[in-house]
Amino acid sequence: MNSTENNDELVETLLSDVLEVYGYDFTGYSRASLKRRIIRLYEMDGFVSFAEYRYKIRTDPGFFKRFLEQITINVTEMFRDPEFYRVLRSDILPRLGTYPFIRIWVAGCSTGEEAYSVAIFLKELNLLHKSLIYATDINSAVLENAAHSLIPLSKIKLYTENYIAAGGSEQFSDYYTANYSLGKLNDELKSKIIFSTHNLVSDNSFNEFQLILCRNVIIYFDRELQTKVFELFDNSLDKFGYLALGTKETLDFSTVSKNFERLNTGKIWRKIQ
Numbered sequence: 001m002n003s004t005e006n007n008d009e010l011v012e013t014l015l016s017d018v019l020e021v022y023g024y025d026f027t028g029y030s031r032a033s034l035k036r037r038i039i040r041l042y043e044m045d046g047f048v049s050f051a052e053y054r055y056k057i058r059t060d061p062g063f064f065k066r067f068l069e070q071i072t073i074n075v076t077e078m079f080r081d082p083e084f085y086r087v088l089r090s091d092i093l094p095r096l097g098t099y100p101f102i103r104i105w106v107a108g109c110s111t112g113e114e115a116y117s118v119a120i121f122l123k124e125l126n127l128l129h130k131s132l133i134y135a136t137d138i139n140s141a142v143l144e145n146a147a148h149s150l151i152p153l154s155k156i157k158l159y160t161e162n163y164i165a166a167g168g169s170e171q172f173s174d175y176y177t178a179n180y181s182l183g184k185l186n187d188e189l190k191s192k193i194i195f196s197t198h199n200l201v202s203d204n205s206f207n208e209f210q211l212i213l214c215r216n217v218i219i220y221f222d223r224e225l226q227t228k229v230f231e232l233f234d235n236s237l238d239k240f241g242y243l244a245l246g247t248k249e250t251l252d253f254s255t256v257s258k259n260f261e262r263l264n265t266g267k268i269w270r271k272i273q
């Protein structure tokens with residue numbers, strides 16, 4: 001791979017192949033990081049030419065699955081941005097408690113840490129029994145991990161600190177059983193989470209929710225794709241439902257922002273019409 005211009009062209013050709021053969025549309029993803037990842041995978045696997053790499057992706061679904069796993073960014077943690085979870089726990093979830101049944105969508109859930117964190121706070125507020133969390137991602141490999149509900153013990157210190165900073169009222173250790181190098185989260189949490197694949201680019205709304213969390217996902221999308229996804233969320237929320245985004249993301253200035261009011265705290269919007 002030599003000139004940048006040449007690389008750009010090759011990457012675009014590969015993205016049209018992926019759309020044509022597998023139906024995954026990455027054309028609305030911000031280019032810089034996507035391109036870096038595609039090229040890194042190409043170099044790592046030692047292909048003799050980009051044409052060979054293209055051929056492999058087009059003809060080998062197993063390799064394509066790996067490609068998909070490598071180009072999506074799956075970094076996550078429990079109670080990520082504790083201040084956000086503090087507001088969720090003290091303000092948003094109690095308001096949802098007035099509904100007879102609570103439906104929550106965690107879109108772009110990666111390996112599930114966010115969904116399990118929400119489940120823990122629902123439990124502490126005595127709302128878990130009447131809640132269902134739909135946790136979705138484009139990448140089926142991360143969802144398989146999510147369903148195992150395992151956390152590496154090396155992360156426990158960080159998660160415990162996050163949990164305390166977010167206002168957790170119990171001991172974080174009440175929520176898992178340690179076994180060698182892994183902690184297994186309690187089955188009760190998982191029993192209220194449905195993990196399934198859903199592609200925000202091409203799949204439709206599948207329910208009406210009182211709360212949608214989509215944090216640190218649309219940051220990888222260009223403006224046009226962000227708009228499309230916001231419209232999907234607008235269509236998937238009950239009136240007075242809430243939308244939570246990541247710290248670097250905003251609904252302001254989008255085509256649907258007139259349907260929402262922004263809360264004073266954190267990146268949370270409420271649908272008002």
Ligand SMILES: C[S@@+](CC[C@H](N)C(=O)[O-])C[C@H]1O[C@@H](n2cnc3c(N)ncnc32)[C@H](O)[C@@H]1O
Nearest residue numbers: 072073076108110137138139199200201215216
């Ligand atoms: C950086 S992780 C964020 C995980 C979690 N929401 C958090 O904030 O910790 C981004 C996730 O979005 C997923 N993703 C990327 N494109 C997507 C799409 N088109 N539809 C659904 N999920 C997508 C990725 O597979 C990845 O798991």
